[in-house]
Amino acid sequence: MSHLLRTSRVLAWLFFTGLSVAIIVTSGFYLYLRPGLPAVEQLLDIKLQTPLRIYSKDSRLIAEFGEKRRAPITIEQIPTIQLQAFMAAEDARFYEHFGVDIKGLARAAIELISTGSIQSGGSTITMQVAKNYFLSRDRTFIRKFNEILLALQIERELTKNQILELYLNKIYLGNRAYGIAAAAQVYYDKPINELSLAQMAMLAGLPKAPSAFNPLANPERALIRRNWIIGRMRDLGYITEDAHELATSAPLTASYNATDVEVDADYVAEMARSELVRRYGEGAYTDGYVVTLTVDSNNQQTATNALRAGLEAYDRRHGFRGPIGQIDQETLDSQEASDLVLNYPYVASLTPALVTEVNDENLQAKVHARGIGDAIMPFETMTWAQRFKTEDLRGPSPEKPSDVLAAGDVIYVHYRSEEPENRETPTLPSVSLAQVPRVEGALISLNAQTGAIEALAGGYSFRQSKYNRATQAKRQPGSTFKPFLYLTALENGITPATVYNDAPIVFEDDELETAWRPQNSSGQFYGPTRLREALYRSRNIVSIRLLRDVGIENTLDYLRQLKIPADNMPENLSLSLGSGQLSPMELARGFAVIANGGFDVSPYLIERIEDANGDTLYNAPETVLCDEACIKQQTEQPENPEPLIAITENTEGNLTESTAPKDEPTAKEEGGKIESPDTRYMMRLADERSVYILHSMMQDVIRMGTGRRALALGRSDIAGKTGTTNEQKDTWFGGFNHKIATTAWVGFDQPAPLGRREFGASTALPIWIDYMKVALDGMPAATMPRPNGIVNIRINPETGKRARPGEEGVFELFREEDAPAPITAEENSTSGNGDSEDLSRQIF
Template sequence: MSRLLRTSHILAWLFLTGASLAAILIASFYLYLRPGLPSVEQLTDIKLQTPLRVYSADNRLIAEFGEKRRAPITIEQIPTIQLHAYLAAEDSNFYQHMGVDFKGLLRAAIELVTTGHIQSGGSTITMQVAKNYFLSRDRTFIRKFNEILLAIQIERELDKNQILELYLNKIYLGNRAYGLQAAAQVYYNLDVNELSLAQMAMLAGLPKAPSAYNPLANPERALIRRNWILGRMKELGYITEDAYRLASAAPLTAEYNAPDTQVDADYVAEMARADMVQRFGEAAYSDGYSVTLTVNSANQQAATTALRHGLEAYDQRHGFRGPIGQIANPDRPVDELSRELGMYPRLEELYPAVVRTVSDENNQVELLARSLGPVTMSLDDMKWARRHRSENSTGPAPTKPSDVLAAGDVVYVTPKITDDTETVPATQVLLTQLPEVQGALISLNAKTGAIEALAGGYSFSQSKYNRATQATRQPGSSFKPFLYLSALERGLTPATVFNDAPIVFDDSEQETSWRPENSSGRFYGPTRLREALYKSRNLVSIRLLRDIGIPYTLDYIDTLGIPTNNMQRDLSLALGSGLLTPMDVARGFAVIANGGFDVQPYLVQEIRDSNNEVIYQAPSVILCESPCQLDDIPPSTSDAANIRVAHRLADERSVYILHSMLRDVVRRGTGRRALALGRTDIGGKTGTTNEQRDTWFSGFNYNVATTAWVGFDQPTPMGRGEYGGTTALPVWLEYMTTALDNSPSAMMPQPNGIVSVRIDPVTGERARPGQEGAIFELFKEEEAPAPLEPLSTTNGGSLDSNGGTPSSLPQELF
């Protein structure tokens, strides 16, 4: 045997021995690792981490919660050219290999030996699926071997399109974007089927290194990577030469696009988020739930805007508190000033700006505003800015810009808007300031309790505290309708007379006296309850509470569902000295508005899972007389198990009479500003506490009840002249102008057992036939005043049952 042949045999045996040892080693690895490998079946059951999305009742996006932005799609929804872009970038042999590209792995091994580190990786798309769904990102040989085994297993059990779809929904593409569709929205604000070829190639370049090739963080490297992918697509025959040339010459158009929320409703969004976490725990943020709320986007935006306008109006009435900061040398380059301005946050439409020059000669101020750039402001744009001295005092009106501002001052400005809502040149701004006063607005569907709009403060980014549901404040006179309803249920009538006269209560233990007064400081003598309510007479309310009893009143209010645990057990209760949240007050007025039925406010209308299946639907609400029979439920109700029965809490006749009394608050009392709506179906009540610390207006018709509150977070006097009718009612009015737009009049139907009787306006007793100045009043049939003897019947006419001639009956209650 020749020496060459002998050497060949030795080499052959060495190769076989090495191959055998390698096979044994691989088999040992497989037997060792195989029990720990997950089942491929799990891939079809895995829930992609998809954020929680919150929508309005009319399907407008309110908010998105979750660390990962993701929008799963099917492979049928992805354009073929986009698939080709990813194949060209990541795995051009994807449809040919068995899950592992051994040539690629060998190339990676050689790179490791020759350079000391892996450059290309050698992973196929299938191996990336195995890694992304099941394995850690540790760069170890054990993890790589697991990846190879699992990729082969995946290829045996799933077809190629399934694998590619899993890959394109899982990959991280930078800027919190997970999956292709989310990346298309983040970088281009487009759906995946709307992208250009250049944009498709750009997204295909991101999986290799989302940071290094990110078009926002590193546009130059991203452009090189994009054009390389386009070249690969041309080489593989996916695109033509002309398409390559046009796409590679296209400019970069990527920019960051935050979730495109369409409704300004941060307080509502936070309520929905908390509700979902309570239901589903941390999975709420990642399991792809979508929540539809009861709020309408137009109403919600109107509520947010109305509250901000009302708080700004109060704030400006009390003067300018001065700049929020100072920046030295404001004539420095714009870039330097902009960096310093970055220390001051933008809040809603309030932009921080530094004053660069002040010209009294031209009545103009030049500023640099964050996000707006160089802007100007005239004297007219700051005329409101009298110097704030106290809640009751301001300085003189400014006559020149330097009376208000100086170079280097940092102030808030807002873009100037014309009356026709078109923005004037963006360089013109108005002087503003962040209000210190706060407020809330809640609007409820009176029949169902659905929250139609809610605003919990001026700015959620400034303060997360939701005053609509968390602030417990004294309701003042806005509490009186509940007291008067309890009196009507006790047998009193709108014609019952109480003396509006001084009253003193001595506290022997404290050696003090309480001398309550009307807001005017005057006393008006005998007053009917109707007049006392619409004129908000405090002394009448105190005597009324004393007459019907504090225990009875608190028990009755409790039956209405109004919490009484923070209410006074003394006569100050009549003036609203207890503590209620704006939501509590709104709910109580909704009970009045709907005729006396129970109201349970709710926000979540529907919840869907990641498969778009409805997993929760708010119950339908049925108003049901007590005792409520199942036969009363309409047969048209499809799901009898998903019904909430709202039982009657108050006598409908008492509520109907109270409606009439509260409409008079608007017609001729403290709520007259609400007449601007031009409607006859509106009732309501103002409320103002001692020293104007809390101001309220709650108003309603038969369908909707809305409450507005304005005050400081730490109860502080708001100043002379600041009452419910001047601070809270304008907020309510601006909102209701939108909420009731084009809606027909909605008044409570008159129930049986109500009579209208002419009475003496002074005594409240039934008027004698022919009595001048008599007025009509409403009564429950059994409580109507007894007829009196006629004074005379000189006209010879017959008298009607109410003591007047048919031809002379007035049509109004007054």
């Protein structure tokens, strides 16, 4: 008995000694590690890495930037059954333990002793939160001990629901999906509350090994894991036996679902991305910023489609350059067509396809198109494909499919969605022959009243070329420059009735090898011409004479007043023909100044920026067109130390917003613009009467001049100007009503002739029409209100003078001070043939 007692005492002492040692060691670890542990409060302030999302003003997704796909949600938004699925898979006693599950740790210890390595780890959800947010993923004892200590702290300071919410938003679930909301979209393209029990269990099985149990990479293992979790849910009483049977028999339905971009606006997205990175650095990709732009999704998609269609139409007019690749017969016989076309990328809406058969008898070719499969190409879609030789020379028209294609050719095609009439039996899809245009272009549409960018397309395909021609390409504007010259003339007392002689003119210049003999685009001369007619018929000689009268330096100074960059403008008479350089954005902005009645315009793209919590970080200032009363009111306001917002263009051609020093006033007038944090006051840059008269002259470009194609819109409120440079290297159309101004440009990136028959009216204007047809749809007619100080006077169309009583005449607009002098009694009694007026402008 005494022996048993002594043995019991020894065992007890050994037990207490071991326990004491364990306590001392544990305390030592705690005292050693505790100072280096992060504060649990940081969990509530941690920003989950959430991608940058960019939306149109009508809330359509334009782009998403960032490596991690995440959409944080609250625990209230998560169905209870989904929570139970994760607890069944990861921590069934989550609501019972204090952060550390002793049973789980004991199980892990037994595994370590029996196998010599750590197997399951025994981690609770709380311990996983500690690891995911604060610790590395190294499987060491020190990291495990830190994990336990942090879990205990987290349980003391946070509620169970807070811990579970942090866990479900942080966990990685494969395929760039972080958190269950992102995973539900990636695997099932559904919000979390629309998933079935089987789908919820599949997501719950992913945290343990996102690769091994991924339904896309390892469907068999994923199915086993899913069914095990469903069984656990039944055993834990979360679901009934019937629900278990139904869920375990459900098929795998997971598929990869990329983010659904709703608007094709890559150039716009890149401008916004660049600006967010400039503001917030690399955190722009991870801090969950949500950016709302000024572009309307419908207008933006229309702009993209219109530009592509216009460039493709030009390209077809100049012939087919042949296949983009050729595959030999041996390869065709040995490999699948679907594999062969994978080497060729999609470009915009064009799809690569392999020609597998050409049938002249049936007038069609058979192709295998990437993503479409086998398809038929009718010969009617190939008739345009004369062989390209030069921009001005093509081969004969094809008469049969084999004149265009051969088996083994790799080409681009358009999918033809329309179905043939009276189709009784299923047939292969239909495609049409296409090719990637070499020519490029841009389209920019501005709200003329505010400067907001309504739509922007910077080229045919952003993936093919990231060069944004809308903001970065400096090109000669050609005759689209003339409205600015004519406005300068109107401001200097010259009128639409002023007559200039459209006759040959020669300029000698010591710097030129030969004399300069400018011509009209037609090569003809038309004699005395009123300024109004000279503009709508785009007479070059009249523009040259007009610039000589107004003065080159005077014109350049007026351009600077209009804030049109003059640094790349020539200081000679070629300025009148648009030989300077402007970007399409700069030209569009200048037309917007004309459109709104002469007020300054600052183009901007970003309407609002919100953080991951939905708090607004930035709102675009309200734009106010500031007349004289407005100027007086604003300049009398007291100073305010708030920062100013100024719109600039950075070196990459992207529109940015900078902040002025805080010691500047809330509102000030500088360079034609008063600015404040909440309001952008835009000053008048041009006499509204001169602008109104120019409107009427540019409306005649549409009614009677080079822009007559735009009459197809059936609107009376539009005005514009075509433009074509020497050798047709650049072609333009800029047009507007009082609310919206849009400019389109077409040309090669490396300036080269577009072809003898290509002009602004044939290349750029159709793009403009296709866009404006949609942009103006449903918009009431918007014309500039007629200002005071303008008179209508009947004039002689030949002389530009007042018409005599009984004489044929037309009405013209004049500023009051520039109106032609009244006819005296002596002049009224003198016939027109004896008029001895000064005809210097007509002669010289």
